[in-house]
Every structure is written in C-alpha cells, then in structure tokens.
Amino acid sequence: MAILKIVKYGDPVLRKKTAPVTEITDDIIQLAEDMLETMYAAPGVGLAGPQVGVSLQICVIDVVPEGKRNPIVLINPKVLSGEDKVELEEGCLSFPKIYEKVKRWNKVRVEYVDLKGNLKEVEVEGFLAKAFQHEIDHLNGKVFIDYLPDWKRKLVEKEIRRRKKGKNW
Ligand code: K1U
Numbered sequence: 001m002a003i004l005k006i007v008k009y010g011d012p013v014l015r016k017k018t019a020p021v022t023e024i025t026d027d028i029i030q031l032a033e034d035m036l037e038t039m040y041a042a043p044g045v046g047l048a049g050p051q052v053g054v055s056l057q058i059c060v061i062d063v064v065p066e067g068k069r070n071p072i073v074l075i076n077p078k079v080l081s082g083e084d085k086v087e088l089e090e091g092c093l094s095f096p097k098i099y100e101k102v103k104r105w106n107k108v109r110v111e112y113v114d115l116k117g118n119l120k121e122v123e124v125e126g127f128l129a130k131a132f133q134h135e136i137d138h139l140n141g142k143v144f145i146d147y148l149p150d151w152k153r154k155l156v157e158k159e160i161r162r163r164k165k166g167k168n169w
C-alpha cells in the first residue's frame with residue numbers, strides 16, 4: 001500500500017476525460033487500495049483517478065464517519081438518473097481549504113463495475129449521493145467550482161492564483 005500524491009487544481013489531468021478501465025488487473029486492484037489509503041490519510045470521503053494523476057475511470061468513496069469503514073470502489077461508473085436537487089457545501093482534495101455550496105441531485109441511480117468485475121446498479125441518497133456525483137464528475141474532467149456562477153468561480157480562481165504566487169498551493 002502507498003500514499004499517492006494528490007494533484008491540485010491547475011494540473012491539466014483534472015480537466016481530461018478519463019479512459020474506461022478495460023480489465024481488472026492486479027495493477028488496478030493495487031491502485032484502488034492505494035487510492036483508499038490516500039483518501040483515508042487526507043482525510044477525505046472520496047478520491048478519483050485523475051486526482052492521483054491516473055486518467056482512468058476509477059474512484060473510491062467512503063462516507064462512513066470515523067471508526068467504521070465502508071469502502072466503495074467504482075469502476076466505469078455512470079449516473080443513470082437523479083431526483084430532487086439540494087444545495088450542500090462541499091470541498092475537494094484538489095482545492096485545499098476552499099468550500100462552496102453546490103446544487104446536486106439528492107438521490108441518484110448509478111451503474112458501475114466493482115473490483116470483482118460485477119456490474120452493479122445502486123440507488124444512493126443524501127451525502128453519499130453527493131460524493132458519487134462529485135467523484136464521477138472528476139472522471140469527466142469536471143470539478144465542483146464549475147457549478148458556481150461565473151462571478152463566484154472567478155473569485156475562487158483569483159484566490160487560487162494568489163495562493164500559487166505565494167507558493168501556497
Ligand atoms: O474528490 C474529492 O476531492 C474528495 C472530496 C469529496 C467530496 C466532498 C464533499 C462532498 C462530496 C464529495 C472530499 O472528501 S473533501 C473532504 C471532506 O469532505 C471530508 C473530509 C473529512 C471528513 C469529512 C468530510
């Protein structure tokens with residue numbers, strides 16, 4: 001197991017559309033384990049391939065609070081449908097110390113392949129649904145500030161430029 005480097009906003013890999021995983025090899029299983037370890041260490045509730053520089057459709061999620069663990073590995077996930085939009089503050093491990101309110105589906109139906117190669121279809125809601133959408137967005141080159149109105153996104157980008165200048169990003 002290894003803790004991987006998490007890339008920050010500005011790295012082009014975060015804007016690239018990822019390639020599907022075509023085979024669940026030992027390398028993919030190892031990558032999933034390393035991503036989980038990296039997510040727990042951060043700490044975070046999710047992590048997507050591009051955030052560790054891997055442009056593949058793989059992400060990990062665990063929203064269970066401290067102590068217990070319920071890791072979920074999603075390969076080639078797709079949101080099939082959504083219900084009821086709700087607004088919630090979210091952060092992103094590629095945007096340290098930036099938190100913004102984002103409107104997303106409160107309930108989503110998602111299809112994915114698990115690490116054993118089984119095709120799954122699940123319905124999730126609440127914070128877990130938010131995490132699924134946030135991570136699946138990463139696989140499509142989308143990040144949470146894309147949901148903000150132009151003026152707000154520009155302010156966030158200005159703050160990031162300021163932090164980069166101060167070598168604080
Ligand atoms: O993809 C990521 O950058 C991970 C991100 C996922 C996420 C955050 C908020 C809503 C939906 C998805 C994070 O994990 S940010 C850190 C975070 O939310 C958190 C960290 C420790 C405890 C509880 C939450």
Ligand code: ZN
Nearest residue numbers: 091092093094
């Ligand atoms: Zn993120």
